[in-house]
Amino acid sequence: MKQLKTLAIALVMFIGTQVSAQTKMAHIDVQALMTAMPEMKTAQTQIEKVQATYDKEYKTMVQEYQTKLQKYEQEAPTVGEAVNETRSKEMQDMGGRIQQYRENATKELQQKELDLIKPIMEKAQAAIKKVAKAKGFQYVLDSTTGSGVLVADGTDLLADVKKELGF
Numbered sequence: 813m814k815q816l817k818t819l820a821i822a823l824v825m826f827i828g829t830q831v832s833a834q835t836k837m838a839h840i841d842v843q844a845l846m847t848a849m850p851e852m853k854t855a856q857t858q859i860e861k862v863q864a865t866y867d868k869e870y871k872t873m874v875q876e877y878q879t880k881l882q883k884y885e886q887e888a889p890t891v892g893e894a895v896n897e898t899r900s901k902e903m904q905d906m907g908g909r910i911q912q913y914r915e916n917a918t919k920e921l922q923q924k925e926l927d928l929i930k931p932i933m934e935k936a937q938a939a940i941k942k943v944a945k946a947k948g949f950q951y952v953l954d955s956t957t958g959s960g961v962l963v964a965d966g967t968d969l970l971a972d973v974k975k976e977l978g979f
Contacts, residue, residue: 838967839955855928866917939976
């Protein structure tokens, strides 16, 4: 009987500690954090410069295409059929090069953006993990709009993570 009573007390104490040791959760708007990071502003500036370069080159190519097309259309009635066919082929090739340039520029711009943003994201994640661990949180949810978190009414780590990152 005494052993049963001791077992019952131990069981109640075990269940009590399990209930009181609840999981701690927090949230952070990762998008707001990334936008506020100085490195992100620098990366955005670099991306915009690269994009402006591609846009300028693309516009130059399109302008050259339109100028040649206009010239060839004006001269078409006065030149022979063989010349018109050659010019038509030339314009098709030029249009293809412009399209290829645009596709390559888009791919290169996306890769540049990924290369610049990846280390910033890793730095943000490391800071989030460090702050969460220091504050004793087992889970941190991303409360960025559209991330799937419907209610984020708890501890927000944004200010603490910004402080950890030095801004």
